[in-house]
Amino acid sequence: MKARIQVLACKACTEMPQLLDMDDLMNVASERELVVSSMLVDRVCDPKIIKRVVAEASERDVDRVLVLACQKKDVNPGLLAAYKRAGVNEFMVEYINLRDEVILPHISDKERAQAKAETKAVAGLERLLMLQPLEKAEEVMRTKNVVILGGGVAGRKAAEVAAAEGAHTIIIEKSGSSHKTPGVIMPNSTLLGAKGYGGNFVLSIKAGEKVEELECAAVVVATGGGWAELKGPLAKAFKSAVPLYRLHEQMQTGAVPKGPVVIVDSPDPAGKTLAVQDFAWDDTLELAIDLKKQQPLEEVYVVFQEMRAFGLSELAYKDAAELGVRFIRYDRAAGPKIDPKEPTKLTVKDLAQAEVLTIPIGTLAFAAIPANKDNIGIATALRIPMSPEGGVRRGSIQRWPVSTPRPGVFVCGSAMFPKSKDMAEAEGEAAGLMAGKFVMKGVIEYGGVVAEVAQEKCSACLTCVRTCPYDAPYIGSAGKVEIRIQACQGCGMCAGICPSKAIELRGSTDDQIAQETRTMLGGDF
Amino acid sequence: MIVAKRKPMAEIAEMVAPYKTVKVIGCRSCVAICLAGGEKEVKMLVSALRLKAKKEGRKQEFEGLVVERQCEKEWVEEVEGKILDSDLVLSMACSLGAQTIGDMYPKKIVFPALNTGIFGVPEEQGVWSEKCVGCGNCIIHTTGGICPIARCAKSMLNGPCGGSSNGKCEVNLEVDCAWYAIHERLKLQNRLDLIEQVSPPKDWSTSHSGGRRVYVRDDAKLTQHQKKGKEAVR
Known part of the structure; x- marks a missing residue:
């Protein structure tokens, strides 16, 4: 059957900075004869729009889709689900991340951005033509256990909510906890390691002196995390600076900070040792508003590389601006500096005015949190990634705020980065709900984009076995590598490193990548 | 390998x-x-x-x-x-x-x-270390299973030398002293008496000298007759 392509583009981010000519891009993409439907919509995440788009796909008998928007994990999963219902195989939907790969890197070069967007769209279409539909299979979960690591505010809330969903909850608490929660509490215990995969994990738990194996379907990381202090040269340069959270705590006990208050994102503008995560934006807005309400006549400066306000936070931004908070976006190359001889002044180059400003300091706060190493062991045991701040990394602030990139592993509270009690509790509720729903489905889906071994090429060198973070490859009875498909997350690390080229990732083969690259280079190589 | x-x-x-x-x-x-x-x-x-x-x-x-x-x-x-x-x-x-x-x-x-x-051993993914130089006359049964020819900077048969300090080698402080490792291993095995026995000069005739070495397994070799027969059907 001939390919029938739908090109779907989203205006939400792509048109906002007035960088891309989306109509032009659509024309380039839909010139191809195999494109039977092309739609430029306001927001691909909008359920109403999804309905319309998929209805058209059905009508035109579309069998594959090119989505020009942001990254796949930030797009409403309802879009993929709707395509699936309409008979489009989920692995025949290709996402091109215009936001992160075109707009952000080329924000000051319109021509280059447009050219790159066109190249990526055309190459994406080439790749789309080489995709094959893939299927998923199901495996039954052996238990309804949800293991919650940490019996603090977030963990207890997660247990309560997961239990209400019908899951069996087990809290692993490193101290001897006495709080009342549903389910089992294992005091004085820690996680040592995890075998298996989301849906059917086998955890090894050190309980007292004993090491026990514990089967579970999902894990919620609610380990919390302490505050870390600035150390070394940064502490010296920003001697008077206090962390944002501490200023907040002080204000809650009635302290009145000396104005003007300057909040910088990070005392290290190069961002090498400290990074500002999503949390900093909301917390900063909240603090700035509180400061302005407390002392309306004192100036509050927010000196950030960028300030993003998602969802309802946009209202907080509006409130802060109306109260007179001054937002200064600076150039990374000329970030905030303090001359040690004049510690009451901060200089920074304002990006909007292209001018160096001198700001008087009454109180100085910074929003970035230095790395806290408490969670490294947990992340290593569960093979989940860490954020630059040293906490557990969440999937995506927009779509997966309490998920990790690993299915069946959820995270909440200060395990990610220090949070207020309210926030930790709210996240515990969300993570408990996610874990409860995950477990109550009773089955896991696996397959699709997974590694595949050409056994005749395998030299059983163990390179993939040693490399895979999820223990998916193993040497089978024939002395060659086999893949535990349920465990495979489709990351492609084994395929990338296999010295014998015996492994390929389904849905992302060498041929497809080569074809894509060839198109990008103009078909010349 | x-x-x-x-x-x-x-x-x-x-x-x-x-x-x-x-x-x-x-x-x-x-x-x-x-x-x-x-x-x-x-x-x-x-x-x-x-x-x-x-x-x-x-x-x-x-x-x-x-x-x-x-x-x-x-x-x-x-x-x-x-x-x-x-x-x-x-x-x-x-x-x-x-x-x-x-x-x-x-x-x-x-x-x-x-x-x-x-001749290296993969110590971990991406790291290979030398543990044998193919001297043709293995002695590791006397050295706790650790080869001093390959792993000691001086290939000493009786060690350690005076340059061993805190388990490291004076030639390169990042390299473990082979003889320190041998001592620790023998201690673990209750065979420390071995380290006091003086090893005489080694027979180096089996090592790389005098042209290339050829190893022959007569029992595995084909006879001229067998070889000809195989060549005929090629």
Whole structure:
């Protein structure tokens, strides 16, 4: 059957900075004869729009889709689900991340951005033509256990909510906890390691002196995390600076900070040792508003590389601006500096005015949190990634705020980065709900984009076995590598490193990548 | 296993520049496993050489091939046609593989793309360390299973020397002292008496000297009669 392509583009981010000519891009993409439907919509995440788009796909008998928007994990999963219902195989939907790969890197070069967007769209279409539909299979979960690591505010809330969903909850608490929660509490215990995969994990738990194996379907990381202090040269340069959270705590006990208050994102503008995560934006807005309400006549400066306000936070931004908070976006190359001889002044180059400003300091706060190493062991045991701040990394602030990139592993509270009690509790509720729903489905889906071994090429060198973070490859009875498909997350690390080229990732083969690259280079190589 | 490393790109590019038809031949054995000359590395080198030739305006043809074990004639014969068709064979096997091709097809020019290094053990993913130098006269039953010839900077038979300090070697402070390790191992095994026994000078006649060493297993060798019979049906 001939390919029938739908090109779907989203205006939400792509048109906002007035960088891309989306109509032009659509024309380039839909010139191809195999494109039977092309739609430029306001927001691909909008359920109403999804309905319309998929209805058209059905009508035109579309069998594959090119989505020009942001990254796949930030797009409403309802879009993929709707395509699936309409008979489009989920692995025949290709996402091109215009936001992160075109707009952000080329924000000051319109021509280059447009050219790159066109190249990526055309190459994406080439790749789309080489995709094959893939299927998923199901495996039954052996238990309804949800293991919650940490019996603090977030963990207890997660247990309560997961239990209400019908899951069996087990809290692993490193101290001897006495709080009342549903389910089992294992005091004085820690996680040592995890075998298996989301849906059917086998955890090894050190309980007292004993090491026990514990089967579970999902894990919620609610380990919390302490505050870390600035150390070394940064502490010296920003001697008077206090962390944002501490200023907040002080204000809650009635302290009145000396104005003007300057909040910088990070005392290290190069961002090498400290990074500002999503949390900093909301917390900063909240603090700035509180400061302005407390002392309306004192100036509050927010000196950030960028300030993003998602969802309802946009209202907080509006409130802060109306109260007179001054937002200064600076150039990374000329970030905030303090001359040690004049510690009451901060200089920074304002990006909007292209001018160096001198700001008087009454109180100085910074929003970035230095790395806290408490969670490294947990992340290593569960093979989940860490954020630059040293906490557990969440999937995506927009779509997966309490998920990790690993299915069946959820995270909440200060395990990610220090949070207020309210926030930790709210996240515990969300993570408990996610874990409860995950477990109550009773089955896991696996397959699709997974590694595949050409056994005749395998030299059983163990390179993939040693490399895979999820223990998916193993040497089978024939002395060659086999893949535990349920465990495979489709990351492609084994395929990338296999010295014998015996492994390929389904849905992302060498041929497809080569074809894509060839198109990008103009078909010349 | 034999551990090798690819030569620097500039050196390889200079070697191959004068030749028109170049066959890059890798090996699926040791050098594949040590990530130096398997199919993946062959493909990467071929792509790189192709790009370089194109960039510098040279008309060269590169083709990548991989054989199971390049040190064995039967496997090399599988790509005989390609070898005979080339101006240059660039071997991505260890030097054994490169020399096997060279000996089989003496008119063909064979260049090495790798530097063959050590008999190494993969300590962890991406790290190989030398533990044997193939001296031909193994003594590790007297040294707690640790070879002082390969692992001591001075290949001392009676150690440690005065330069051993805190378990490290005076030649390179990052290297563990082999004799310290031997002492610790023997202690663990309650065999420390061995370290006090003086080892006499070793018989080095089995080591690399006086030309190449040849190992023969008479019981495994085919008779002239058998060989002729096999050749006849080839």
